[in-house]
Structure formats: structure tokens, C-alpha cells
Amino acid sequence: MKSRKKAIASRLHLLFIPFDFLATSALALLAFIAEEGITNFSNNFLPGLIYSLTIGLITIAVFAIFKVYKIITYNFGLYEALKMAIITFIIQILGFVAILTIPYLPEFGKIIYSWFLSATLLILVLPFSRLATRIYILIRNLRSSKGKTKTLVIGAGSAGKVVIDETRRNYENKNYIVGFVDDDKNKIGKSYAGVHVYGPISNIVDIVNKTKAEEVIIAIANIDYEALHDIIVKVRNAPVRIKRLPLLIEGGMDTNGKALNISIDELLGRQQVQLNNSELNTELKDQVVLVTGAGGSIGSELVRQIFNTKPSKLILFDIYENSTYEIQQELIRRKRRENHPTEIITLIGSTYNEKRVNSIIKKYKPNYIYHAAAYKHVPLMEDSPAEAIRTNVIGTYNVAKAADKYGVKKMVLVSTDKAVRPTNVMGATKRFAETIIQYFADKSKTTAYVAVRFGNVLGSNGSVIPLFEKQIKEGGPITITDKNIIRYFMTIPEAVSLILQCGLFATGGEIFILDMGKPVKIIDLAEKMIRQLGLVPYKDIQIEEIGLRPGEKLYEELLLDKEKQAKTENEKIYVEQKEKIFPIEEEISEIVKVFDMEENSDIKALLSKIISTYKVSS
Numbered sequence: 001m002k003s004r005k006k007a008i009a010s011r012l013h014l015l016f017i018p019f020d021f022l023a024t025s026a027l028a029l030l031a032f033i034a035e036e037g038i039t040n041f042s043n044n045f046l047p048g049l050i051y052s053l054t055i056g057l058i059t060i061a062v063f064a065i066f067k068v069y070k071i072i073t074y075n076f077g078l079y080e081a082l083k084m085a086i087i088t089f090i091i092q093i094l095g096f097v098a099i100l101t102i103p104y105l106p107e108f109g110k111i112i113y114s115w116f117l118s119a120t121l122l123i124l125v126l127p128f129s130r131l132a133t134r135i136y137i138l139i140r141n142l143r144s145s146k147g148k149t150k151t152l153v154i155g156a157g158s159a160g161k162v163v164i165d166e167t168r169r170n171y172e173n174k175n176y177i178v179g180f181v182d183d184d185k186n187k188i189g190k191s192y193a194g195v196h197v198y199g200p201i202s203n204i205v206d207i208v209n210k211t212k213a214e215e216v217i218i219a220i221a222n223i224d225y226e227a228l229h230d231i232i233v234k235v236r237n238a239p240v241r242i243k244r245l246p247l248l249i250e251g252g253m254d255t256n257g258k259a260l261n262i263s264i265d266e267l268l269g270r271q272q273v274q275l276n277n278s279e280l281n282t283e284l285k286d287q288v289v290l291v292t293g294a295g296g297s298i299g300s301e302l303v304r305q306i307f308n309t310k311p312s313k314l315i316l317f318d319i320y321e322n323s324t325y326e327i328q329q330e331l332i333r334r335k336r337r338e339n340h341p342t343e344i345i346t347l348i349g350s351t352y353n354e355k356r357v358n359s360i361i362k363k364y365k366p367n368y369i370y371h372a373a374a375y376k377h378v379p380l381m382e383d384s385p386a387e388a389i390r391t392n393v394i395g396t397y398n399v400a401k402a403a404d405k406y407g408v409k410k411m412v413l414v415s416t417d418k419a420v421r422p423t424n425v426m427g428a429t430k431r432f433a434e435t436i437i438q439y440f441a442d443k444s445k446t447t448a449y450v451a452v453r454f455g456n457v458l459g460s461n462g463s464v465i466p467l468f469e470k471q472i473k474e475g476g477p478i479t480i481t482d483k484n485i486i487r488y489f490m491t492i493p494e495a496v497s498l499i500l501q502c503g504l505f506a507t508g509g510e511i512f513i514l515d516m517g518k519p520v521k522i523i524d525l526a527e528k529m530i531r532q533l534g535l536v537p538y539k540d541i542q543i544e545e546i547g548l549r550p551g552e553k554l555y556e557e558l559l560l561d562k563e564k565q566a567k568t569e570n571e572k573i574y575v576e577q578k579e580k581i582f583p584i585e586e587e588i589s590e591i592v593k594v595f596d597m598e599e600n601s602d603i604k605a606l607l608s609k610i611i612s613t614y615k616v617s618s
Contacts, residue, residue, distance in 0.1 A: 017060060017069060020126060024091075025056035027121045055091070059122075062091045081127040088123050148176035149534075152213040152240075154201060154231060155220035156180035156192040159245050163219045164193050178211040201234055208238040215534075218244035241531050279504050284309040287409075290366035291316060292351055292399060293373030295323030298414055301496040302370050303327055307334070307342060315364055316346045318373065324348065351395030354402075361402040369411040370499065371399050374430070378418070379549045381426040385603040386594045392429035396436050397588055404444040412503045413437045413451040415511070417488060420453075421613050428607050428614035432591075434511060435611075438581045441509030450506035452499045453576075454514045455488025464522065468529050477542035478526045481549055486519040501570060511576040 029052035063069060066087050151167075153160045160180055167173045180197040181204060182188060188199035198207045204216070216235050218228065228244065235242055289306050293299040294316035300323065307314055314331070318324040328346040335344065345364065349356040351373045361369075374392050375381055381388040396413065403411045415434055418427030434451045441449040456464075464487075471478045490498075502512040527537045535541050587610045594603045601616075608614045 016129070019129065020063060021056040021060050023125060023129070024059040024122055025052040027125065028052040028055040031121070059088070059091050062087060084127040085123045088126055091122075148174050149215045150178045150211065150213045151175040151215045151217060152179050152181055152198075152204075152207065152211060153177055153195075154181045154204075154216060154218045154235070156182040156184070156187045156197045157220065159219040159221040161193055163217055163245070164195060175215065175217070178213055179207070181207055181216075201231060204235050205238045208240055213240055215241045215243065218242070221245055236528065239531065241534055280500055281309045283504060284311050284368065287311045287367040288313040288364055289315065289368045289370070290361070290364065291370045291372060292318070292395075293371070293414075294318045294346075295320050295325075295327055296372060297492055298495060298499075299370075299372040300327040301492045302372060302499065303331065305493075305496050305500060306370070307331055307340070310340070311342055313343045313345060313364065313366075315360070315366060316344070317349065317351075317360065319348065319350045321348050350391070351399055352390045354398045357398045358402050358405070361399075361406045361408065365406060367409045368503070369399060369403055369408055370414070370503070371396060371411060372414040373399075374414065374433075376416070376426060378424050378426050381429075382424060382549075383600070385425040385600050385607065386597070388425050388429045389432075389591060389594050389603070389607065392426070393432045393436070393591060394588070396433040400436050400440045400449065403447050403449075404440055407446045409446075410448045410450070410503055410506055411437070411440075412499060412506065413449070414499060415451045415453040417453060417455045421615075422611070423615060425604060425607065428611045431611050431613065432587075432607075435581060435584060438509050438511075438578065439584045442581055444508075448506050448508040450502060450508070451511045452502045453511055454490060454495055454498060455519075456490070464525070465529075468526055472530060472533055472535070472541055475541070477544045478530070479544050479546050480522050480526060481545070481547060483521075483523045483545055485522045485548070487522060488519050489525075490514070498573065502573065505570075505573070505575075509578050513574050513576055 029048060033048070066083075068084060068087065153163050163175075164177050167175045167177055177195055180187075180192050180195055181199055181201055182197055183200045185199075187197045190197050198211075207213070208216070216238065218231055218235070220227075220231075232242065284306060289311045291299055291302050291306065291314070294303050295318040299318065303314065303316060304327075316324055316328060324346060328344060331342075331344050334340060335342065347360060349360070351357055351371075373395055375384075375388045400411060402408075413433055416427065416430050418424065419431040419434055420427075422428040422431055434453075437449045437451045440447065468478050498512070498514050502510075505512065523543065526543050530537045530541045530543075537543060591606065591610060594606060597603050597606075604616045608616050
């Protein structure tokens with residue numbers, strides 16, 4: 001339907017051809033009559049008619065030459081109006097020269113007068129006929145704010161003008177601009193494009209309350225991500241939905257003023273860790289790289305980013321066939337499209353199958369192993385602790401042992417903030433995995449072992465973001481465990497960038513920790529997600545508190561002490577001080593006893609005995 005309307009609109013400008021001919025001829029004839037009078041005009045009817053029709057024909061011809069009929073009337077503005085006025089003036093000059101050849105015309109002085117009168121009228125009438133549609137739409141949109149979203153535009157500049165022009169000319173646009181917001185003292189308190197300018201941006205919460213705005217559009221195209229981040233931090237405390245125009249550094253700004261939705265990671269306002277691509281490309285290029293858990297949210301992104309470095313072989317290893325097949329097919333399509341040199345090897349199996357792990361590492365001899373295979377869902381692992389131990393502990397031990405046996409250059413373990421003073425099985429098993437890594441780092445003479453510890457990942461399998469999105473789409477309620485619960489967050493690409501960057505810094509035995517900034521209250525995140533979808537928390541979508549689940553903490557810890565922990569080349573990454581690790585062979589022999597235990601309480605008790613920082617929750 002929309003495409004049909006556009007097709008019709010694209011042909012409407014052709015109606016101006018007969019209009020221009022008739023209007024130009026009629027005005028020229030009226031000017032001639034005004035000069036000659038009715039009596040004299042009747043005596044010079046034929047020359048006057050020839051004069052008028054000549055002007056009309058010249059107008060059509062010259063407009064066609066200058067492509068006036070290709071101008072889209074919907075976007076007709078000041079530039080087009082001036083262009084038409086100049087062309088119309090040129091037409092009148094040509095017309096004047098032409099009519100001097102017509103016999104029986106009045107004396108020269110009278111011709112000048114009628115020519116000047118008709119030229120003036122045409123210069124006004126022809127451009128105005130094109131502007132009439134724009135003026136009608138503008139008046140209609142200015143008069144009607146019913147059913148539209150009250151909107152503040154941050155940035156009283158050229159990008160802001162694009163936004164307000166779009167709202168005025170496009171009747172289908174649902175924004176009603178109630179004000180601009182700017183930091184420029186010369187603009188604050190004045191009017192821009194007919195709209196009041198408020199400021200500064202730091203007062204955005206008060207301005208939102210004053211104007212009763214429901215949405216904010218950030219319209220400053222020529223800024224970098226850091227400046228955009230600062231503005232979002234100021235705006236996100238206001239009870240509004242936030243959008244922004246594309247930045248120039250993202251490839252330019254839409255001329256139609258179309259705003260982008262602010263993503264959740266932008267809304268959280270974290271500055272992302274920057275990956276040292278040049279060093280990474282040098283290190284992994286032409287190498288053999290194995291990724292365990294390659295079908296998971298972290299594993300698949302690891303695979304994508306490692307693929308970019310052009311290793312000679314990239315081995316995808318996972319127990320779950322469906323998601324592994326999807327990432328495999330994605331890479332195969334890229335390989336064909338980009339003529340990519342990397343050989344993709346996809347293998348199904350479990351890391352707790354020691355023979356399978358050994359056979360793979362022995363056969364393909366990977367230089368690097370990124371170990372992302374793990375069970376990560378806290379409540380589920382509370383009910384299946386033996387399986388958490390089987391994969392997170394025994395699986396890690398098998399991979400680490402084989403890496404040492406077959407001379408792998410580096411092994412990087414994907415860990416979690418839940419490994420710090422764990423209160424759940426998942427966290428305790430990941431702490432055990434960190435211990436395994438540090439043990440082999442001390443033991444091995446060929447392999448550098450490291451772990452990377454970070455918080456929750458936005459959009460990953462099992463995270464709150466997709467859960468909240470689904471609950472909102474279903475009409476609510478959003479369920480949170482506790483109104484005071486807080487979590488650290490990062491994006492999937494950022495988490496993977498951290499893992500790869502830490503692999504560059506690794507010498508052996510380190511636990512790398514990301515400075516993740518301030519943690520986020522889950523209830524604030526839920527409210528922001530509701531607003532971003534144009535709904536009102538507690539009115540359109542309820543938020544209900546259901547209590548902490550088994551093994552959950554109110555506060556996650558990364559134990560980041562900048563004064564005690566070593567800093568890396570990346571200012572966001574720190575290294576935890578190494579602990580003395582004793583041989584763990586005895587603990588591994590003891591922990592396998594859980595597979596014969598029937599009671600979860602007994603399994604957790606044994607795990608707590610081995611991992612002293614793990615306190616079993618009641």
C-alpha cells in the first residue's frame with residue numbers, strides 16, 4: 001500500500017506541465033490586457049494571444065531542460081524555490097526577445113511594462129504552487145498533536161533541523177516536537193525553527209517533567225561514541241524513551257530524519273573495551289585454533305572474531321549440534337563470499353569425554369584453545385550439580401591436560417564473576433576450573449594457561465534481556481528476583497574482545513578481570529526496557545518481585561582492586577595476583593565420586609570441601 005502511494009506521488013509532478021503552461025499563458029495575457037485595456041486588446045487579440053502562448057511554451061521547454069519536472073514536490077524547499085524563480089526570470093528574458101519578432105505589438109515601452117508585470121507574477125506563482133503541498137502539510141501537522149508522542153530533540157543544530165522538518169512534512173510521523181535541548185548558552189531560551197530551546201542537557205530530567213515529554217531524540221550527528229555515551233548517561237535517568245540519529249562516524253546521517261532506537265548496551269552507558277586487532281591478527285593468523293562450546297552465545301562470537309584473523313584451521317567443538325551447525329553454515333557462507341582461506345572443521349562431542357578430547361587435540365594439534373564449553377545457568381545447576389561438575393570441572397581438566405600433553409601454545413578459559421566467593425554450584429565449579437588452569441600453568445613447560453573473568457553478557461543464552469523482552473511482548477509482568485539485586489553487564493562482542501585481548505597478554509597462570517564500571521540495578525534495567533518500547537512501567541507493564549532463586553546473590557563481585565592488582569596495556573583490564581596452587585590430582589580423583597552420589601546435598605557438600613570459598617546456600 002505504501003509503495004503504491006509513493007508511485008502515485010512520484011507521478012503527481014507531471015500535472016504541473018499543463019498547470020505551468022496555462023498559468024504562464026494566462027498571467028502573460030492578463031498583463032497584456034492590463035496594459036492595453038479591453039478595447040485596445042480586442043484590436044490586438046491575435047498578437048496578444050500569440051505572445052501569451054509563446055511565453056507558455058518557452059516555460060515548458062526551459063523547465064524541461066533544467067529538469068524542474070524531476071523535482072519531488074514533497075521535498076520542495078527554499079533551494080528549489082530559488083532555482084525556479086531564477087529559471088522563470090530567464091524564461092521571461094527569452095520570452096521578451098521572442099515577442100519582439102511578433103508584428104503589430106504596441107510600442108516598446110508598453111511591452112516592457114507588461115513583460116515586467118507578468119514576470120513578477122510568474123516568479124511568485126510558479127514556485128508557490130510547488131510549496132502549497134508543503135505548506136498544507138505543515139499547517140495540518142502544527143494544528144494536530146493529538147495521538148502523537150511529545151518529543152524533545154537534543155541538539156538545536158542542522159541534525160535537529162532535519163528531525164523537525166521530518167515531523168512537519170511527514171503526516172505519518174508520530175512525533176510532536178515540544179522543544180530543543182542544547183548546551184549552547186547563545187541558543188538556550190531562544191527559538192529555533194519555531195520551537196523553544198531549553199538547556200543545558202544536564203537539566204534533562206527537569207526539562208522532561210516541565211514539557212511532559214515521552215521521548216527524546218539525540219540529534220547531534222558530528223560527535224563520537226564517547227560524547228554520545230555522556231549524553232545517554234544524562235538522559236537515561238529521565239522517564240522517557242531514547243532514540244538517536246546515526247552518527248557521521250557510522251557512515252552519515254539519514255536525510256529523512258529517521259531516528260534509531262537506543263540499544264540496551266548503549267542505554268547501560270558502558271564504554272566498551274577496544275580490541276588490539278593488529279596484534280591479534282598477527283598472533284592468530286595462519287594458526288590452528290580450537291574453540292570449545294563453539295555453538296554457544298560466547299563461543300559463536302569467539303568463532304566469528306577469530307575467523308576474521310584468518311587462522312589456517314578453525315575447529316568448532318560442541319556437544320549441541322543445532323547451534324553449532326548454524327555457526328558453521330554462517331562461516332561457510334562467509335568463506336565462499338570472501339574467498340576466505342581458513343579451513344573450517346566442525347566436530348560434535350563433549351569435553352568430559354577424555355578420549356574424544358585427546359583424539360581431537362592429538363590429530364589437529366591446535367596452537368590455541370579457547371575453552372568456552374560450560375554449564376552457566378545458576379538455578380538449573382543447583383538442581384543438577386553432578387552435571388555442572390562433569391562439564392565445568394572434569395571437562396576443563398580434560399582439555400587442560402591434553403593441551404599440556406600435546407604442546408598447545410595457549411589455553412584461555414572463559415570464567416565468570418560468580419567464581420568469586422561462590423554461593424552456587426555454577427560459580428563453585430567455575431572457581432574449580434580457574435584452579436585447574438592455574439595448576440597447569442605452574443606445571444606445564446609448553447602451554448600458557450589463563451582465565452578471563454567477567455560479568456553478565458547482554459543477550460546471551462539465559463540472560464535477563466531476552467527474558468524481559470519476551471515478558472514485555474506477552475504483556476507482562478516482568479519478574480525480577482529482588483528489587484535491590486545488581487549485576488555487571490557487557491555486550492557479547494565486548495566479552496569476546498576481552499577474551500581475545502587477554503590471550504595476547506597471557507604469560508601463564510593469570511586471571512584477567514575487566515573494570516566493568518558501575519553495576520546495574522536489575523529493576524532499573526527492566527524499567528528502561530519497558531520505556532524503550534514506548535510503554536509505561538507499572539501502568540502498561542507490571543514488574544513483580546519473586547525472590548532470589550537458589551544460589552543467587554544480591555551482589556556479584558569481580559574483586560577488582562586497582563591498587564593491588566596489576567594493570568595491563570588496556571586500561572580496562574587488570575590481572576589478579578597469583579595464588580600458590582597445590583597439586584589438584586587428588587581433588588579431581590575425589591570429585592568424580594559425585595557421579596555415584598544420589599543426593600544433591602551430598603554433592604554440594606563435597607564441592608564445598610574442595611572449594612573452601614564456596615558456601616552452600618540453605
